[in-house]
Amino acid sequence: MKILVTGAAGFIGFHLSRRFLEMGHEVVGLDCINDYYDPAIKHARLDILKRLPGFTFARLDLADAAGVAGLFQAHRFTHVVNLAAQAGVRYSLQHPRAYIDSNIVGFLNILEGCRHNKVGHLVFASSSSVYGLNTHMPLSPHRGVDHPISLYAASKKSNEMMAHSYAHLFRLPCTGLRFFTVYGPWGRPDMALFLFTKAILAGEPINVFNHGKMRRDFTYIDDIIEGVVRVTMRTAAPNPDWDPMNPDPATSSAPYRIYNIGNNHSEELSRYIEVLEQQLGKKAQWNLLPMQAGDVPATEADVDDLVRDVGFKPATSIETGIANFVAWYREYYKM
Template identity: 70%
Template structure:
């Protein structure tokens, strides 16, 4: 494959690019190295990717149409994996316009590039946040998801709808992946595991929302990457059993599919913190707080479709995953 990975200097994009390069594929990594979180961390990831002869970096903003058009024309990608996005539920309340620019306008430029250059398969990151006010557990791709509770979630749901329209109008194979709370080495500094580890090591209190009763389907980065790679290689196709009379949200008469990628197991936030404490050999000072706007109390992925179609089920334990993250953190920050 010659694959465009957007957000290649990001957490998931970095790990995915390494995996694809290791398999011998050519990767163009698009990343504008914005300062939503540490640019130094992004540059450190990117430096490792640039060690590979078959990797090139494109410093382009997704929302800039002309440079995006030129990139697609020049490179002739066979596959696209769109991971670039303005991330974070809470930041979408502070800076909503950045989500429309990156996640909506930027994704339109991706779809247009794929359409005009006949990309074989467009895969894109959605999010477990699209389940919004849904309370039926585990969350299934066959459930309706029309009640997001943050603009971030709304833009991710919007990406799914945009992709379906292009799949239908232009027969562009599109697959959306709803990721569930990804964590692991080289992770994002705005995520709970990073924030908790840093604060505990520095002897500072941690903010524990919903008084520790939040439940999350924590998914280790290697499981995410394995699922993504398998899905990229399985080009979306029309579902012959799909019916407009009883429409299945996860598939279509067009070449379109949605999958969850999660650990298929929720962990309560309190237990997650205890695992971090045990690995660090330190006790956290906990500042218990109410739920934040835009947050959901629980996530839990049904991955039956992923298992059935690509033969993979994420199963990394939080004990192993947290151990790997803390080992990386201590080494990277010389703690």
């Protein structure tokens, strides 16, 4: 397989690229290395990938239509995994145009590249954020997601709809993956676990939103990667039982699928912090704050489809996952 992984210098993209390379596949990693967070960790991830046989790096912005088209024509990918996106719910409140350029225009360029170059399977990152005002737990891909509460979430929902149109019109197999609060070694510095760890070790207070009462389906990075790899190898196909009179949002008469990848277990944020405190051997100073605009109070993934179709269910506990993150953090920062 020759696989394009977009966002290869990012948290999930780095781990996925490394896994595909270890499996013996050829990987072209695309990334624009923007400064949404410190690019130093992106370069450190890339340094590891560049030492592995079979990896080629392309520094490119997904919004560059000509550049993306040229990349597809030059490499003739068998599979594409699109992880590149402008991330962050709260950031979208102040910088909305970044989400249109990267998540909408950029994704269109990926779809066009796949369409015109006969890519065998497009797998793309969606997000648990698409569930928005939906509070029926666990969150199921078979229920509607028509009420996003941030532009980030709306852009991810748009990706799902855009992919379905290409699956229907051009029979391009597309699979969307709704990730649930991913954490682990080499994680993003703008995410809670990284921010909390840095602040606690520095003796600074941590901002705890919704007074610590938020619940999240924290999903360890290795579980995410296992799910993505298995789904990539299982090309999306039409659902022969799909009923247009009772349409199932997770499947279609086109070669299209939507899956959740989450731990199928919701933890309260306060518990997440307590486990981190135990691993660091230091108590946090909690700055309790109300719910932030664009956030949802709880997430929990229904992963029955993932288990049925690819035989995998994420199960790493936060005790194990946070311990692994802290060990990596201390090593990376030489603490």
